[in-house]
Amino acid sequence: MPNADRSPVAGPVSGRRFSVGAEWRSGRGADVRVWAPACRSIDLVVLAGEGRPARTLAMTREADGHFSVLDAEARAGGRYWLRLDGDRLRPDPASRCQPDGPHGPSQFVDPSFAWTDGGWRGLHPDGHVIYEMHVGTFTGEGTWAAAARELDELARIGITILEMMPVCEFAGRFGWGYDGVDLYAPTRLYGTPDDLRRFNDRAHALGIGVILDVVYNHLGPDGNYLEEFSPDYFTDKYKNDWGRPLNFEGPPPAREFFVQNAAYWISEFHFDGLRLDATQDMKDASPEHVIATIVSRTRSAAGARSILVIAENEPQETRIVRPASERGYGADSLWNDDAHHTAVVALTGRREAYYRDYQGSAQELVSCARFGYLYQGQYYSW
Structure with a gap:
């Protein structure tokens, strides 16, 4: 690939919102930054039509392993690669959009949007009806635009919160979202980043909050290039049920990649909050557990809005919802699957994996309805 205009450009520019990714500078192009201590050099390769390179800029290596460059000619919608060590073209790990999927080039995104929800004050924990939504199957079209057209009906039947199943980019044409690989990129399968913004804006206009299901216990196997930038994003210290664990105890930029996400x-x-998937596999021995950091950082990001942080946790550890003053993590509630699991056993007879501790009996269902939880300190083998 030609190295036209391969000249160093100082960076990063000041005033970034997040430490990595391509951040749009109105009238000044895009500031691109990545943490990649495993690489000797990284070039920003900006594409013209038909995927041909328009220009190549050498990124400046910073002392802590970040690489950065300001592309003053970048345009919103333009596509780019990061070239590692002179030969490997890879998407940006913090790409804001992957229009051709996780194996294709990344896209510069202008995040400015004409929000109309300035009067929306967010959510409080009590008195809600939550609807779990998989955008890909909610409508025939499987898009945010199509789902937004159904929001009036959801409001009419009394839904107050939508829990949107994971939306970050993943490989293939369909998935539940739990094997995402580009954590900052809303999947192209459901539309554009602005389509997602319009969906949330419309939901707020109808009095519906939207919380997002996020996965910080592993990444999917297909399209996951993160280790090529640094092996320190992952750890072999722990094991989990889903894939290679994420490293929350290593270098600060690795931990920050997920916290800032x-x-x-x-x-x-x-978004009005998060559902943290399988937090029992978010293992961390840091002085402040990463869940506590995520809770505090997301509340800060919300400003005056009230948000909800709900943690799925199979052992149902109460420290997750205890306040920091009681050495807890400060989440609002636990996502309890007891009723779901015992109902699945009753309906299908399945008893493998996390269903093995359930009988599917009428008494279990009654206990779930009466107490909210089936397991309240009993032995749980899974």
Whole structure:
């Protein structure tokens, strides 16, 4: 690939919102930054039509392993690669959009949006009806635009919160979202980043909050290039049920990649909170557990809005919802699957994996309805 205009440009420019990714500078192009201590050099390769390179800029290596460059000629909608060590073209790990999927080039995104929800004050924990939504199957079209047209009906039947299943980019044409690989990029399968913004804006106009399901216990196997930038994003210290664990105890930029991602969804897309998937596999022995950091950072990102942080946790550890003053993590509630699991056993007879501790009996269902939880300190083998 030709190295036209391969000249160093100082960076990063001041005033970034997040430490990595391509951040749009109105009238000044895009500031691109990545943490990649495993690389000797990184070039920003900006594409013209038909995927041909228009220009190549050498990124400046910073002392802590970040690489950065300001592309003054970048345009919103333009596409780019990061070239690692002179030969490997890879998407930006913090790409804001992957229009051709996780194996294609990244896209410069202008995040400015004409929000109309300035009067929306967010959510409080009590008195809600939550609807879990998979955008890809909610309508025939499977898009945010199509789902937005159904919001009036959801409001009419009394839904007050939508829990949107994971939306970050993943490989293939369909998925539940739990094997995402580009954590900052809303999947192209459901539309554009602005389509997601319009969905949330419309929901708020109808009095419906939207919380996002996020996965910080592993990444999917297909399209996951993160380790090529640094092996320190992952750890072999722990094991989990889903994939290689994420490293929350290593270098600060690795931990920040995930913590800032949580804040990104709240500030950039006006989500009203998060559902943290399988937190029992978010293992961390740091002085402050990463869940506590995510809770505090997302609340800060929300500003005056009240948000909800709900943690799925199979052992149902109460420290997750205890306040920091009681050595807890400060989440609002636990996502309890007891009723779901015992109902699945009753309906299908399945008893493998996390269903093994359930009988599917009428008494279990009654206990779930009466107490909210089936397991309240009993032995739980899974």
